[in-house]
Amino acid sequence: MCMKIRIVLLLLGLSTFILGNAQNDRSLKGSIQDAESKEPIVGALIYLSDDSENKKPLGESGLDGSFVLRKIPTGNIKIRVSYLGYKEQLVEVNIDASEILATPIGLYKNSLNEVIVIGHKNGDDRKSFLIDRNADGLQNSLSARAIEISPDVTVANSLQRMSGVTIQRSSNGEGRYAIIRGMDQRYNTTLINGIKIPSPDDKYRYVPMDLFPSDLLERLEVIKTLTPDKEGDAVGGIMNLVMKNAPNYQIVSGFFSAGSSTLFSDRPFQTFNSNVINKRSPAQINGPSYLAKVGDFPRRNLILRNASQPSIQAGATYGNRFFDKKLGFVLGLSFQNNYRGSDQILNTQYPGATILPSSAAGKITDNYPQFDATVNNKYSTQNRRIAVNNKFDYNINNKNKISLYNLYVRMDEFQARSSSDTDVNTNLGQVKINTRTRWQIQTIYNSTLHGDHNLSDRLSFNWTAAYSVARQQTPDYANFEVDYAKTKNADGTQSLPLIFTPNSPSMSAIWAHNSDKDLSGYLNFIYKTKLSNNDLEISWGGLARHKIRDNYYIKYSLTALDSSFSDILSSNLDFKTGSATAPYGNTGIGRNYSIKENVVAGYGQFKLDLLQKLQIIGGVRIENTSQRYNTNLSSDVNAGKGHIYYTDVLPSLHLKYAFDDRQNLRASYFRSLVRPGFVEIIPQDIPASENEAYEQQGNPYLKHTTADNYDFRYELYPKGTDQVLIGAFFKRLYNPVEVTFSHYSVIGGNPSPGTNILTPTNIGNVKNFGIEAVYTKFFGKFGINANYTYTHSSATTSKYFLHYDSTTKVNVTQSRNQTRPLQGQAKHIGNLSFIYKNPSIGLDAQIAYVYTGERIALVNTFYDMDTWQAPYSQLDFSFEKKLFKRLSLYGKINNLLDTKTKYYIKQPYLIGNTLNKIPGQSDPTKQIFVQQDIYKISYLFGIRFKL
Known part of the structure; x- marks a missing residue:
């Protein structure tokens, strides 16, 4: 307070x-x-x-x-x-x-x-504005200066300020993935300086955007329409991170800041000793035939201790040109060490549905969700980011230029989670006390060599050779659990005696790592000519990419030999009695695999300017995809290895009509595709203990998604950087993919109902349409920046419905169609920022509001049991005050409204003739509470210098 x-x-x-x-x-x-x-x-x-x-x-x-x-x-x-x-x-x-x-x-x-050099500074608002205005397709940008004075410190959080973009948050409340125009993160692509990069994620292709500190960017672009010269695997949009470029003059700049979160005013931040962790598993150190010993597993990384350290951020940039301005150089360094967390309450579900014979409604209720346990989680997360951005460019002459760009980002995430769970309805019975520690290392390295060459006044070409590698490593992912029996005594007090079972107390340790390597080559030719005195540009080219991805996994499980438990260090643990294979470790079901993917593409494109009023861009792109994967599964398992290949023809047409120099009308069509994530096409199984709440499996029969995309936009630019943009879009998706609850195992084709298993599934064809509006106005020292997006999608799928037949007196599972929005899509998205800029006193201030409407977080295979995320509002504030000519003070304060993330099922709570029995329930007449995450307010204050 x-x-x-x-x-x-x-x-x-x-x-x-x-x-x-x-x-x-x-x-x-x-x-x-x-x-x-x-x-x-x-x-x-x-x-x-x-x-x-x-x-x-x-x-x-x-x-x-x-x-x-x-x-x-x-x-x-x-x-x-x-x-x-x-x-x-x-x-x-x-x-x-x-x-x-x-x-x-x-x-x-x-x-x-x-004047020797006349132009906009790298990263200023005006340059970014003009790039968007003159772009061949639809795009929105944030300049480096706009990001610098915003409340955000990562690219993920910066994305939420842009039109039509919402973010999916991690367990510590930080933005991680972007949802563009209501399309889930799987439908979006990430580029670095126009080059596609791999993801370190162990399951999916999409890149965690919180890896990138925002201070290394020159511009952040969201591209919403694709021309033939762009890669075709994006339906929602493309996020292009334009990194700092070599300037025309010397720049030296830097910053330092410190802050904290008010969450840790109410409870301590908990951490663990990561120094005792072995980077490699016992099997990696000693060979796969090694019989592990109890001494191979340190337990001190499971001892949580309180820590009170401030979040720290620092960075520096140097750039200049040498040798008569021919050689350009820039080097950017960034370091962030942030302490965040959340308090979570989660009510987990049993698989399927139930029949309520006597409910609060006073009648039999069909198809009602049933809950298992209430879990209270406390997350403490330390994110340590290091990033290096470097670029050389050399102007050989006025017809030839080459550049070499390098980027390295690394994030070490140290997360401690303490949790307890008990019966969701009685708050009695078995209580599980769980401690989990995780050190996750994610890295991305990209090196890009690029050349631009003019062969004549009409013909030019450019080429790019890129090497990228993304890695994730999780060494000794440790979990310790102790079970107690919570009972109520005759005097009303409660007892909590230890339960000694074959699985309690228990400890597990997991070593996992994956890598994704890309070798890519791009070649583009551009020929400029005339057609009836109108400018005509013809371009053609293509790309080839070879990808190698591999995944390693092994898990060791130990249990207590006796009931003499006092703490983790003193517990007498060993491998389960009678299991001869336990000391070798469990390599999981399909968890160890390798996959090779080759993508070859070619395109032809024309750009025609008619009478300086109408610009027409059209053409076609052809992409061929070939994937081969191999797993450690036995030959009797369905699709243990496989070869997947397909070819897509992707036409497009884009029109831009200029009424005058301040008004444009744009219309476009393009066809695009989305490839499934690697883990989604491999028949593997991830247990619930490693996946927060539910078991997850792959689906080797999954199809890739294609889409027809239509866009229309009116643009008005009254003066300066003022703008009014009003547009509409329509998308028809074929074989879209969603992660849904399944009650059947893909592994071996098990026909009998199992547990709740998260499974990627094609859901048929889907329509998605919406409108977008952007308004930017500056008057004197004040400015307003607002955008609103409405999206609507319609997906009709068959679901189960459990019905009580009063005639036969039995429960019958029926099939019913249900129409709903796409997973992750919010119908209403809004951003509103008020800006104050007073150059005479050197003050910039901004208050920014973000609204995201309700959306489906998890799709259930039973009727009316989807889990929805409640509407989310966030208010942030930032300022920068110049103290001296080259020195300024700045601050960033996030989540001023102390907004919580909430999830629910859209059914009334009827169990036990009470209206408020389930933990966390607030509105039992309309919804069943599922989950709530509390993040509190975070803040940073620091100094910035520019020489």
Whole structure:
């Protein structure tokens, strides 16, 4: 509570400071623009004409080119307006009271021989705005400066500020994956400088976006339509991370910040000793025939201790050009060590449904969900990120240029989870106390060599050779469980005696690692010509990519030999009696595998500009996919090895009509595909103990997804970076994939009902459509940035329905069709940011609000039993105040509303003739509570310098 009060006081203080600076006596108001284009000029400096250049300017033009000069002398004065790349302008004004200039002050550009380099700074808002405006397809961007002054420190959290994008959060509340236009993360692709990168995730292709610190970006792009020259595997969109480029002049910059989370004001942050962990399993160290010993498994990594360390972030960038501006170089370094966490309550479900013979409704209730246990989890997560970004480019001459880019990112996640569970209805019976520790290492390395060559005035080509490798390693993923019997005594007190069983106390240790290596080559030719005096550009080319992915897994399980348990260290553990294979470790069902994938693609594309009004881009892309996988499964298991191949023809057509220089109308069609994740096409099984709550399996009969995509958008650019964008989209998906509850095992084709197993499944054909609106307006020192997206999809699937037949007096399982939205899709998405920028006092401030409507988190195979995530709102605040010319103070505060993530089933709670029995239940008449995650408020304060 004290921390919340301090944060509120801080915000009030900043507001008072801003308002105080808004007061004035005599003032002069006006605006500054380019004399020829009439575009507003942001950041022009205004001086009194008799001031020397070393004197402080009276003011600076704002976000819309306007300025206000306060407390200026009366009478006739001359002001001098200065801006890099433009000629200075003198203006004479008579000041009696407050004056407003009737016409804008126009600045003329210097002649070419007076200025060596004229252009936008790398990463500024104006450059990003122009790139979006002039793009061949639909895209939205965030500049480095917009990201820098936002409340976000990772790319994942920055993505939620963009139109049509929501994020899926990890267990510590941080954004991890992006959902674009209501399309689950599987339908989206991640690029680094336009090059596709592999994922370190052990299950899927999509890349965890929280790996990337946002301070290394020059621009973040979300591309929503695909032209033939782009890879065709995206339905929702493409996230392109444009990293820092070599500047035209020397830059030296850096930052340092520290902060914390108010979650750890209420409870301690728990950590463990990772130094005792062996990076390799006993079988890796000694060979697969080695009989492991109890001494091979340290237990000190399961001893949790309290820690109170602040989150720390730091970074630095250096860039310059050498040898007469021919050689460019940039190096960026970033380090983050963040402490986050969450408190979770989870009600797990039994498989299938039940019949309530006597419910709160006073009648028999068909097809009702049944719950197993209430689990209380406390997560403490330390994320340590290291990132290095480096680029060289060399201008051989005015026709040839080469560049070499390298990126390395690493995130070490140290997570401690303490949990307890008991019967969901009685809060009595068996209680499981569980301690789990995990050290997960994720890395991505990318090296890209690129060349641009002009063979003539008409013909040019470019090429790219890229090597990328993504890895994940989880050494000694340890789990310890002790069971107790919770009973109620005659006097009303409760007892909690230890239960000694063959599986309690128990300990497990898992070693797992995977790698994904890509070798890629790209080649593109561009030929420029004329067609009836209209500009025509013809391009063709292709790519070849060879991918090798492998996965390693082994698990060791130990149990107590007797009931003499006092703590983890003293417990007498050994391999289960009578199991001769236990010391060798369990390599799982299909958990050890390798897969090779070859993708070959070619395309042809044309771009035609008709009468400087209509631009037409069209063509076709052909992609061939070949996958071969092999597992450690025996030959009698279905699809233990396999070869999957397919070819897709992907046509596209894009139209852009310019009404004038400020209005565009765009329409487009493209066909695209999505390849399933590797683990999804392999017949493997992941137990519930390793997957948070439920067992998970692959599906070797899964088909890849294709889609027809249609887009329409009207664009208005009134002035400067102001914009109004209104658009609509429609997508028809064929064989989309969703992860659903299944009660049958894919392994061996078991026909009998089993447990709740998460299984990837093709759900037929689906339609998805929506509208998008973006509004950006700057007036003086204030600005507003808003976007709204409405999405609607319709998927009809067959589900089970358990019905009580009153005639035969038996329960009958029926089949019913149910129509619902796509998994992960929110119908309503909104972003609203208020921006304040006062150059005269060096203050930037922003308050940002994000809203995500309810969405299906988990699809159940039984009717009306899908798990929904409740609507989510988040309010964040950030500021930056210049202290000196090169030094500024900044702060970022997240989740000011202390928003919680909640999940529920859309049925009334009817069990036991009570309305509030299940733990966490708040609205029993409309929904059944399933899960809640609490993150609290987090904050960072620091300093930033730019030399």
